Amino acid sequence: MNMRKLQRIVTRNTFLVSLALMIIVVTINYTLQSNLFELRVLSNTMRTLLPLIILAVGQSIVIIGGGIDLSVGTMVSMLVALLVTLITPESTGAETALAILLACGVGMLAGALNGFAVAYLRLQPIVTTYASSFIFSGIALLLLPRPGGSIPRDLMRFYRSTPGGIPLSFYVIGVLILFWVVLRSTRYAQYLYATGSNSEAAYATGVSVQLVRFTTYVWSGLFTALAAIALALSTGSGQANIGDDMTLDSIVAVVLGGTALRGGQGGIVGAIIGVIILRVIRNIIFFADVPTWSQTLVNALIILAALAAPGLIGLARRAVRKWA
Amino acid sequence: MGVTRLIDSTRIGNLRNHLSPPVVALLLAVLLFLSGGLINPNFLNFQQATNIVRLAAFLGIIAAGQTLVIISGGEGIDLSVGAVVTLGAILTFRLSGGDNNLIWLGLVMACGAGMLIGFINGLGIALLKIPPLVMTLGMTGVVQGTILVVTQGEMIGAAPSLMRELIAEPVVLGIPGVIFIWAAVGIVMWLLLQRTTYGKQLFAIGVNRTTARLSGVRVQAIVTVTYTLSGFLAGLGGFILLGFSQTVFLQLGDKYLFPSIAAVVVGGTVLAGGKGSYWGTMSGALVLTLIDSLLRAMQLQEAYQLIILGIILLMLISVYGRQRTLRQ
Known part of the structure; x- marks a missing residue:
């Protein structure tokens, strides 16, 4: 599958990027909590x-x-x-x-x-x-x-x-x-x-x-x-x-x-x-085992990072284009 | 909803064509104050009037930054003001420790921290193109999280006694200091919006970012400055709020968040951006505070207070918060 085709599929199904993110976080969760998939x-x-x-x-x-x-x-x-x-x-x-x-x-x-x-x-x-x-x-x-x-x-x-x-x-x-x-x-x-x-x-x-x-x-x-x-x-x-x-x-x-x-x-x-x-x-x-008082901050930072990720990628892409 | 339609199609609908929203809001404020006298004769006196203006002043100062952000357009909105207000108050509380000589430190740090948070908001929105609603909502979590990490849930410190005297209590002619501060903020905001290049460019990017950019406005810089200013004003709001509340807690500023947006809208600033005034927001803050005080004076059950507040807000928005039709 070439890049352009892949790009088109992603733009049509915007949830695919999130799906990838979900698989990553669920995997991390599973390594920390082995009984996650128990019924x-x-x-x-x-x-x-x-x-x-x-x-x-x-x-x-x-x-x-x-x-x-x-x-x-x-x-x-x-x-x-x-x-x-x-x-x-x-x-x-x-x-x-x-x-x-x-x-x-x-x-x-x-x-x-x-x-x-x-x-x-x-x-x-x-x-x-x-x-x-x-x-x-x-x-x-x-x-x-x-x-x-x-x-x-x-x-x-x-x-x-x-x-x-x-x-x-x-x-x-x-x-x-x-x-x-x-x-x-x-x-x-x-x-x-x-x-x-x-x-x-x-x-x-x-x-x-x-x-x-x-x-x-x-x-x-x-x-x-x-x-x-x-x-x-x-x-x-x-x-x-x-x-x-x-x-x-x-x-x-x-x-x-x-x-x-x-x-x-x-x-x-x-x-x-x-x-x-x-x-x-x-x-x-x-x-x-994140300390209790830090949990809110860590949570907020991860969510902010997830929200900023598409923007960061866009910014990087623009920077690369400028250099190329 | 029949009521709002009726009002809209009859007298106030016509008035709308002749009077600008800030004037309508101010007239409404006076009307509300007088009608307060009907409910409770004790409502109509100088002390009650200054008390209401005093309460409106907090909301008005916090809503000043919100006004700038909303004028800047691009779905501009700042949902972090509540958390920044809390942060400003907690910083002053902690750093001054009740010492009158350290009030300046609290003021500098509250405003500085607010600016920093606003700056980060601005960068996220202008450079990373994160929608303002989401960016500032995310920052709210970060600010609250930071407060928890630093304080470990314990609010150590005190409010300097001088702050209460200067802010909440009458200083000259029986008028509390916060009202003078609000008036000063009002003048500065007017100068900023009407007499500076920044103000002109702010309205320009609010109307149309592409045309603004093509005519030489550095859109990203203006957006970043605007969110920084909003953070600064929210931090200042937190500092001032401490002079009134005398105590701090994690949710201190939360209850000002959505009223700050409502005050801007009631004052005739369009959420789509490019149009509005701070003096409208000041009238809006007065109207919202008056409604709140009136509902309290009526001594209704909290449930009815909420329902009536919602209905009044809907009516206010429908009088002049309407968007243009698609046919135009």
Whole structure:
């Protein structure tokens, strides 16, 4: 395979660089933590990661469409609060299913609020979703003034299960990727990328830019709801700020996965890889016996280095060209 | 959302065409202050007014750097200001150790550390082409990590008593020192933006980087200087905040981060860059502080305070934070 062909494949599949990075960090992690791939450990790790993975998937759709969603974290808090107040150990199967459906509906509605403000009122995404994050945070506090709730054991056991010897989270990730493959083959995906890369050109060629932008936030709301469901099943209870810190992680994960913040490029596979990289770096620091007080710094420096790497390569390439 | 649409399509929508956003924000601030008197008659007095301006001053100084960064365009935003504010306060706390004679050391180190962090941000953004949001977010982690390594979680030191007297307490005519500092920052920012080559070039790169570069502006240098200035102002903000808070903790500056962006936007500076003013940001800081104080004065539950704050912010943004239509 010649260089040009390779380059084209990489530019078309931006997650490949991140995939290489993920393989490197996972290998380092494995040398430090030999039981990493034991079913129990793998299942535990992926179970705690799944909420952020699902959230980052929603975030990438918004970012590809040229927006950003700073409200996903408090939206998770709000929906977890909703779920743990509705689902109790006495709930029947039908009641539980209804609560989950309701959470999805509320998530999509909250996303629609963001989408309406950004797409139709033409408000700036960063400040709009920042403002709406207060509303969701307030509702979370209203629903769940004190930490609490108890998700039925059976549900939590189901979330921990490993059907066919594979952790449940892998099936979920498989479904997410399948969803993405199907979505990418639709005309909607073309409109999505067109809107994100050049909204004026997309508008000129007849793409309903406003509608596409609106839908990205509805997707984000739906995925936020799914993330909230996973988080509720994982923790079994909730508190009013349980998801607040996930917003920035979801954005960093998307960028680590090779999706550009300016939009029009990237995909959800990168976001999934980005979340895994984030977590594995933390794992490595823990198992490498980095002193407690230095862990935050080392973690931040590695992430910064990973984010700077493409820029450094570009800078080096320009320098080489200047010399050649 | 029906409410915002209604407001937008009627009176304030028309006003928008005649009044610039900073004027609207200032009028809104006065209106909010007067309506505070309706909720609680004690709200309307000189002391309360100076107290609100005093609180707005911290936000305003921190938002000064954010204004420059956002004007510079290229998706410019500085998410590291919260961490730098914390760092500035902790440095002053630790290095002065409560000694009035060592206040200068705290000031120099707080501003210097802020400049260094801003400079690194600038290099990452200008040279390595890392998106500002990600670069400054990454730096936030680095700054917080550094604080943890140096302090080992223990906050040793004290706030010099003189700082409280000069910053938080009335110095002349019952007006706290921080308000004078804010006014000085305001004048310097006005001179910087309107009367210097840097200011002209900053607006130029905010409007269009390619045309700016073709007309001889050293875009990378201006971007780096802008983030350095933002770090400097955040460090200064941290120093001043200590005079008010008297104590430091790891999350001290965090709560100023997003309000600093909101203040800039409410003041009419466009997030896309190339357009804005510091005096708009000052009005924005006043409006945000007033809303906060009013919600507190109403003694609502925290949950309702948050919900109302979110709705008001959305309304403010929709009055004049709108982007142009695609048809134009």
